Amino acid sequence: LAAGLSPVPSPFFPQHSQQLKCAARLALAPCRWNSGLPVNIGVLFVPQQEAWVVERMGKFHRILEPGLNFLIPLLDRIRYVQSLKEIVINVPEQSAVTLDNVTLQIDGVLYLRVMDPYKASYGVEDPEYAVTQLAQTTMRSELGKLSLDRVFRERESLNASIVDAINQASDCWGIRCLRYEIKDIHVPPRVKESMQMQVEAERRKRATVLESEGTRESAINVAEGQKQAQILASEAEKAEQINKAAGREANAMLVKARAKAEAIQLLAAALSQQHGSAAASLSVAEQYVSAFSKLAKDSNTVLLPANTGDVTNMVAQALGIYTTLTKPQAVKTQDEMPPAHENPQPPTMEMVKAEQGSSS
Numbered sequence: 001l002a003a004g005l006s007p008v009p010s011p012f013f014p015q016h017s018q019q020l021k022c023a024a025r026l027a028l029a030p031c032r033w034n035s036g037l038p039v040n041i042g043v044l045f046v047p048q049q050e051a052w053v054v055e056r057m058g059k060f061h062r063i064l065e066p067g068l069n070f071l072i073p074l075l076d077r078i079r080y081v082q083s084l085k086e087i088v089i090n091v092p093e094q095s096a097v098t099l100d101n102v103t104l105q106i107d108g109v110l111y112l113r114v115m116d117p118y119k120a121s122y123g124v125e126d127p128e129y130a131v132t133q134l135a136q137t138t139m140r141s142e143l144g145k146l147s148l149d150r151v152f153r154e155r156e157s158l159n160a161s162i163v164d165a166i167n168q169a170s171d172c173w174g175i176r177c178l179r180y181e182i183k184d185i186h187v188p189p190r191v192k193e194s195m196q197m198q199v200e201a202e203r204r205k206r207a208t209v210l211e212s213e214g215t216r217e218s219a220i221n222v223a224e225g226q227k228q229a230q231i232l233a234s235e236a237e238k239a240e241q242i243n244k245a246a247g248r249e250a251n252a253m254l255v256k257a258r259a260k261a262e263a264i265q266l267l268a269a270a271l272s273q274q275h276g277s278a279a280a281s282l283s284v285a286e287q288y289v290s291a292f293s294k295l296a297k298d299s300n301t302v303l304l305p306a307n308t309g310d311v312t313n314m315v316a317q318a319l320g321i322y323t324t325l326t327k328p329q330a331v332k333t334q335d336e337m338p339p340a341h342e343n344p345q346p347p348t349m350e351m352v353k354a355e356q357g358s359s360s
Contacts, residue, residue, distance in 0.1 A: 037078055037079075037080075037081060038052075038078055038081075040071050040072075040073050040074075040076055040077060040078060041073065042070065042071060042072070042073050043068070043069075043070060044064065044068075044069045044070075044071060044078075045067070045068060045069075046064045046065060046066045046067060046069055047066060048066045049066070049083065049084045049085050050066065050081060050082065050083055050084060051063050051064070051065075051081075051082045051084060051114075051117035052064040052069075052078050052080070052081055052082075053078070053079050053080035053081075053082065053117055053118065053121045054071065054076050054077065054078055054079065055076070055077050055079040056072075056075055056076050056077075057075060058077075060118070060122070061076060063117055063118065064078075079121070080117070080120075080121040082114050082117040082120050082121060083114065084113070084114055084117075085113070086111055086112070086113045086178065087111070087112040087113065087114075087128070088109060088110070088111055089109070089110040089111075089112060089128055089131070089132055090107075090109060090110075091107055091108040091109065091110055091132055091135050091136060091139075092107060092132075092136075093105050093106065093107040093184075093186075094106060094107070094136050094139070094140070096139060096140045096143040096144070097140075097143070097144060098143055098144065098146060098147055098148050098151060099144060099145060099146055099147045100147045100148055102148045102187070102188070102191055103188060104143065104148075104151070104185055104186065104187060105185070105186035106139060106143070106182060106184070106185050106186070107182075107183050107184055108135070108139065108162075108180055108181055108182045108183050109180070109181045109183055110131065110132065110135050110166075110177065110179075110180050111177070111178040111179040111180070112127075112128070112131060112175055112176070112177055112178065113175070113176055113178060114127070114174060114175055115174055115175065115176045116174030117174065118174065119172065119173055119174025119175075120173060120174035120175055121174075123172055123173045123174055124173045127170075127173050127174075127175050130170075130173065131166060131170055131173075131175060131177065134165070134166055134169055134170065135162060135166055135177075135180060138161075138162045138165040138166060139158075139162055141165075142158055142161050142162060142165075143158070146158070148187075148191070151185065152185070155182055158182065159179070159180050159181060159182060162180045163177050163178075163179065163180050166180070281323075
């Protein structure tokens with residue numbers, strides 16, 4: 001039977017009436033299971049993980065080990081049976097006040113083990129009940145040191161504090177507390193509503209902060225993208241200009257220069273032929289007249305020579321300018337040319353007229 005009670009009254013158990021008086025109280029308290037108090041018949045078999053405390057003529061005699069044991073009937077009496085297994089005790093729900101004056105309803109689970117059967121038998125009347133009450137009082141004192149928010153955050157430290165306090169007091173009882181776990185915490189309805197509102201506000205705040213951070217990161221990314229795009233565009237434009245300068249424009253300038261050089265060579269060859277100077281004089285005269293005709297069309301400022309109506313004089317002036325420009329080149333060419341064996345050709349009439357015009 002539980003709580004070490006004998007099933008049938010016997011003259012060998014003088015304290016049976018006292019145990020019956022405590023039956024009502026022990027029935028409400030959590031008790032560990034054991035095999036009850038056996039009757040001494042001389043030969044006893046002790047189960048594994050149990051310790052039987054034997055008294056001889058009312059005085060402690062010895063503790064029976066698991067296995068076969070021999071006792072003297074009538075003189076030896078099995079007074080206590082202690083279980084050496086780990087004991088699980090459900091701590092009833094109790095009220096406790098936190099540091100910020102919030103009343104909580106807390107229940108827990110206690111894990112015990114009997115380490116010394118002698119102390120567990122003679123050190124305290126009811127070890128389990130004593131440890132349970134100690135756990136409840138320790139829980140109240142530890143909760144009074146914490147606020148409501150810290151109770152939920154520091155459950156592990158709260159459990160460890162309760163275990164340490166129980167072990168310090170239960171050392172003389174031969175019992176060691178292995179673990180204590182808070183099973184459930186009941187909060188008043190109004191406090192629960194305020195906590196729910198606080199949680200919702202915290203979540204809204206977190207969402208707002210995250211949204212603002214996302215907007216800021218988005219703006220930064222857009223700015224960085226525009227910056228990189230501008231840098232890449234400028235680099236591309238620079239590379240394009242370099243490629244143009246090194247490629248098409250350079251080739252175009254070379255082609256233009258080569259074409260101009262060939263044109264000059266062809267013009268020089270044409271001028272060196274017969275009647276080349278006359279043709280050049282005619283071309284210069286035409287260009288002079290054409291340019292003079294466009295003066296009044298392209299700008300408001302017009303520069304006119306003194307004898308505007310004398311076209312012949314203007315043509316003669318143009319031919320004189322051309323002759324003056326070409327004469328040093330012709331003299332140089334004649335100096336560089338080797339002396340000819342044949343007689344030079346007589347000057348033409350056009351050259352004579354041009355010389356006369358330049359001298360005039």
